[in-house]
Amino acid sequence: xxxxxxxxxxxxxxxxxxxxxxxxxxxxxxxxxxxxxxxxxxxxxxxxxxxxxxxxxxxxxxxxxxxxxxxxxxxxxxxxxxxxxxxxxxxxxxxxxxxxxxxxxxxxxxxxxxxxxxxxxxxxxxxxxxxxxxxxxxxxxxxxxxxxxxxxxxxxxxxxxxxxxxxxxxxxxxxxxxxxxxxxxxxxxxxxxxxxxxxxxxxxxxxxxxxxxxxxxxxxxxxxxxxxxxxxx
Amino acid sequence: xxxxxxxxxxxxxxxxxxxxxxxxxxxxxxxxxxxxxxxxxxxxxxxxxxxxxxxxxxxxxxxxxxxxxxxxxxxxxxxxxxxxxxxx
Numbered sequence: 001x002x003x004x005x006x007x008x009x010x011x012x013x014x015x016x017x018x019x020x021x022x023x024x025x026x027x028x029x030x031x032x033x034x035x036x037x038x039x040x041x042x043x044x045x046x047x048x049x050x051x052x053x054x055x056x057x058x059x060x061x062x063x064x065x066x067x068x069x070x071x072x073x074x075x076x077x078x079x080x081x082x083x084x085x086x087x088x089x090x091x092x093x094x095x096x097x098x099x100x101x102x103x104x105x106x107x108x109x110x111x112x113x114x115x116x117x118x119x120x121x122x123x124x125x126x127x128x129x130x131x132x133x134x135x136x137x138x139x140x141x142x143x144x145x146x147x148x149x150x151x152x153x154x155x156x157x158x159x160x161x162x163x164x165x166x167x168x169x170x171x172x173x174x175x176x177x178x179x180x181x182x183x184x185x186x187x188x189x190x191x192x193x194x195x196x197x198x199x200x201x202x203x204x205x206x207x208x209x210x211x212x213x214x215x216x217x218x219x220x221x222x223x224x225x226x227x228x229x230x231x232x233x
Numbered sequence: 234x235x236x237x238x239x240x241x242x243x244x245x246x247x248x249x250x251x252x253x254x255x256x257x258x259x260x261x262x263x264x265x266x267x268x269x270x271x272x273x274x275x276x277x278x279x280x281x282x283x284x285x286x287x288x289x290x291x292x293x294x295x296x297x298x299x300x301x302x303x304x305x306x307x308x309x310x311x312x313x314x315x316x317x318x319x320x321x
Contacts, residue, residue: 168296171303178306209292216289 013112024112031109034097064092068215075216075223081130083219090119091215094169098207101177102200108173108207116170120162123218127161131225165217172210176203235318243312247305254298261294 013024041061048055054062068091069084076083094110101108109115132140144154180203183195269287273280308314 167300168293171300172296175299175303175306178303206295209288210296213289213292 024114026107027109027112027115030100030107031097031115033106034093034100034109037096037100038092064088071216072219075219076226079223079226081222081226083222086126087215087219090218091211094119094211094214095208098173098211099204101173102180102203102207108177110169111174111177113166113170116166117162119169119214120166123165123221124158124162126218127221127225128158130222134226161221165214169210169214172206176206236315239312239314239318243308243314247309250301250305251298254301258294258298262291265290265294 013026015022016025017023041057045058045061048058050058065088068088072084072087097108097110097115099108100106101111131143135143145151146154176199180196180199183199184192187195265287269283272283
């Protein structure tokens, strides 16, 4: 029988207090690690850029850039909004961030709700900005009050988007890392590498899919908010 | 006594939460992939786009049991009901 007290998993982030605000030091450090990795990757890629036979790294990066860029353009077709760079940045950042937690000794910055909520709030502000730009302020208010009794529902709908967006990414990464710890703690050492390896492979997949979904959803929300809905008046 | 009741109820809740969310997600995953296979069989040239759509759909569906699992593990490891009783 396993006593619960033996199963103390450390899920709290070490914090420092600056001017009355708590900062999660490990999240900040890991975010900076991801940024540094991306910067180094970009510098290396830039220095090795070739037209003839590109290196494998260049090929892979070009594939990502082209795929996400094309997807963004298709989603936002005919809207005169350029979100390609943002989408590619979001995707690469989240991809590296989600995979960082699979390196022993490191944690994903996305296993902290603050990170994902911050990114989701960015996407929220972006959506509202483009919505206002498309309809102007009067049209925006009119759009919210399209069917006046439904106004609270419309507001809740808008506010639920960043919440679900952040929860989806946060819990996927957080639970992935927690389960990896639990597998190592609960299963006898001589066999724990097998489910550990399987779960790590699955986490690679989950991390990529969730990064992709976050990016696609951000772009789609902008596309929906700036959609053509003239028939409503 | 109260402690035992809360612990037992928590474990039952965890089991229900995990089982039901996995059940729903399993049905959803099955629907999505079966329709993708059907679509691919009908129009093989669309396989790439269908696969992307399938992965997005599965990502949505899979997020729900994982959120449930996260909340369940929170119930198990940092039980808010138990600390109500022990008064900590």
